[in-house]
Amino acid sequence: MAELVLVNPPLTSWEQYCYLQQTSNNVAPLGLLNLAAVTREAGIETAIVDAEAQGLSYEQAIEKALSHNPSVVGVTAVTLSISNAAEFASGIKDADNSIRVAIGGPHLSAAPEETMRRYPVFDVGSIGEGEVTVLELMEAFRGKRTFDSVNGLILRNGEGTYRTPAREYLDSLDHLPLQAWDLLERFPEIYTPPAHSFGRLPVAALYTTRGCPAQCTFCSKNVFGSRIRFFSADYVLNAVRHLINEYGIRELKFYDDNMTFSKERFHTICEGMIREKMDITWTCVSRVDLVNEEMLKLAKKAGCWQISYGLEAASPRLLKFVNKGTNIEKVRKALNMTHKAGIRTRGYYMAGLPTQTKEELEETVRFALKEHVDDFQIHLFVPFPGTPISENVEQYGEVVGDWHDMNKHKVVFIPHGWTAEELDTAYSNALRRFYMRPKTVISYLGQIKSWDALVKFIKSGVTIGWHWVFGSKADAKHDEQAQAKLHSHAMHHHGSATDPEENKSAN
Numbered sequence: 001m002a003e004l005v006l007v008n009p010p011l012t013s014w015e016q017y018c019y020l021q022q023t024s025n026n027v028a029p030l031g032l033l034n035l036a037a038v039t040r041e042a043g044i045e046t047a048i049v050d051a052e053a054q055g056l057s058y059e060q061a062i063e064k065a066l067s068h069n070p071s072v073v074g075v076t077a078v079t080l081s082i083s084n085a086a087e088f089a090s091g092i093k094d095a096d097n098s099i100r101v102a103i104g105g106p107h108l109s110a111a112p113e114e115t116m117r118r119y120p121v122f123d124v125g126s127i128g129e130g131e132v133t134v135l136e137l138m139e140a141f142r143g144k145r146t147f148d149s150v151n152g153l154i155l156r157n158g159e160g161t162y163r164t165p166a167r168e169y170l171d172s173l174d175h176l177p178l179q180a181w182d183l184l185e186r187f188p189e190i191y192t193p194p195a196h197s198f199g200r201l202p203v204a205a206l207y208t209t210r211g212c213p214a215q216c217t218f219c220s221k222n223v224f225g226s227r228i229r230f231f232s233a234d235y236v237l238n239a240v241r242h243l244i245n246e247y248g249i250r251e252l253k254f255y256d257d258n259m260t261f262s263k264e265r266f267h268t269i270c271e272g273m274i275r276e277k278m279d280i281t282w283t284c285v286s287r288v289d290l291v292n293e294e295m296l297k298l299a300k301k302a303g304c305w306q307i308s309y310g311l312e313a314a315s316p317r318l319l320k321f322v323n324k325g326t327n328i329e330k331v332r333k334a335l336n337m338t339h340k341a342g343i344r345t346r347g348y349y350m351a352g353l354p355t356q357t358k359e360e361l362e363e364t365v366r367f368a369l370k371e372h373v374d375d376f377q378i379h380l381f382v383p384f385p386g387t388p389i390s391e392n393v394e395q396y397g398e399v400v401g402d403w404h405d406m407n408k409h410k411v412v413f414i415p416h417g418w419t420a421e422e423l424d425t426a427y428s429n430a431l432r433r434f435y436m437r438p439k440t441v442i443s444y445l446g447q448i449k450s451w452d453a454l455v456k457f458i459k460s461g462v463t464i465g466w467h468w469v470f471g472s473k474a475d476a477k478h479d480e481q482a483q484a485k486l487h488s489h490a491m492h493h494h495g496s497a498t499d500p501e502e503n504k505s506a507n
């Protein structure tokens, strides 16, 4: 029995990564882990179903959720998975129409009205930070208060919808209980990164800040906004200790964009790891203007082996255009400093940005090859709902994909001066040029510490290589196969609840 079941909906690695599916990264659903921790603490029996990580079909996920006999099902989704969330929710309603379904997460927060309009199956949506909202929402479902008195909701009003006042941000993140890892089935066993992305197993993901004050125009920040808030160093160290002691975690992935924002706090975290001889290895994400030599040296000593930077493009004009707030000199300096400290670098770049020319993309790829980022990640630009750039993106090109295509591997935006095919090819070529270099392969192999990882690595090499040789002709077939897999257990038709467009692909 669980009054509330929180669900990460079914999503195949093909839907998420396309032909790079063998490099899929299984990360625990961090939002749901936070929500479950607070609802449980408040005495609400809570279960989590991570259908994505467990590779469940819709039918299996529905069955699993229903086995807890919930009165409320809360689903999370990014833009890519919102139609999957709706498909899943329809199955729940078909089985028991009295179950209430709430939707939350980055997509609903970015496009509340349009989402509720497209998917009548969701009873209510939670916009923004979810911990207080979910508690108050459960009180409303129990009849102890009105829905209108809960901030941060989008509610239905006949055919239409309306919002309650915005949810205020939590002042102190330290009041949040530790994430409810114990509610995840097979944690940490199934939560593994791609073969070249970890030093040791088992791995767990953490984040230490919420919100980002930078204003990159392509970035989706509708959940936590622009004010940065921190978990204290003590809180972070306590979480790390807990993961090590309870789950034998040996490596951490810090996923927040701004772990190094406060130098003092970063120092205290690193020093704590060193002092307590935690023997943990880790990676994190940062901005090139938020690191210095001293921090990097200390990070290395504390077990950090890779830092990812959002570098986006090598053209100063484009960096300015997307309001990145950095420049090539800062990029060079940060990459050099990081290498000097003995830490690997990963650079995130984008292909197909509005106004990006073919020459500028070529310049970016050359820069990445020359400046020796150890790991090169390039994704296709996506005009995510709710981002500043999405508001006037049509002026720079054509939007050709819908929400379910927004995985950063499919062309959904064609900038003026390009065709979709040219962009797709340039994107594939960029990856090929980096990954086919003996230097890259050798450096990845140097990272691999187990037979399992080696097998995974070879498998990814073969499938990706296959794609590069035979092109993207298989894509449509793969999309169909991915859908078939999710419906593999004789799913019946869910008529009215989802968008007609969605039903086409879903049946």
Ligand code: B12
Binding pocket: 011, 016, 025, 026, 027, 028, 029, 030, 031, 032, 034, 035, 052, 073, 074, 075, 076, 077, 078, 079, 080, 081, 102, 103, 104, 105, 106, 107, 109, 110, 126, 128, 129, 130, 131, 133, 134, 207, 211, 218, 219, 220, 221, 223, 255, 256, 257, 384, 385, 406, 407, 408
């Ligand atoms: C870590 C991370 C990942 C991890 C996995 C995260 C995970 N398993 O939880 C990895 C690397 C695998 C990943 C993959 C992808 N990611 Co990502 N990721 C992030 C990142 C950096 C942090 C997410 C996080 O953990 N936040 C912490 C938790 C606590 O926040 P939360 O999930 O939003 O949940 C809170 C609220 O939303 C709310 N809530 C959430 N669900 C629900 C449900 C209910 C019922 C209620 C009431 C409330 C509620 O309450 C929670 C607590 O306050 C964010 C950027 C960011 N700063 O948020 C991008 C971000 C979420 N990712 C994004 C994208 C696009 C993707 C990918 C599609 C492509 C890609 N590779 O980037 C895939 C899709 C993966 C998937 N299945 O969801 C975008 C989403 C934009 C969008 N509109 O779709 C973001 C916002 C980055 C960005 N700025 O553009 N990602």
Ligand code: SF4
Binding pocket: 212, 213, 214, 215, 216, 219, 220, 257, 287, 310
């Ligand atoms: S891309 Fe990174 S630095 Fe820029 S606004 Fe988003 S989170 Fe902040």
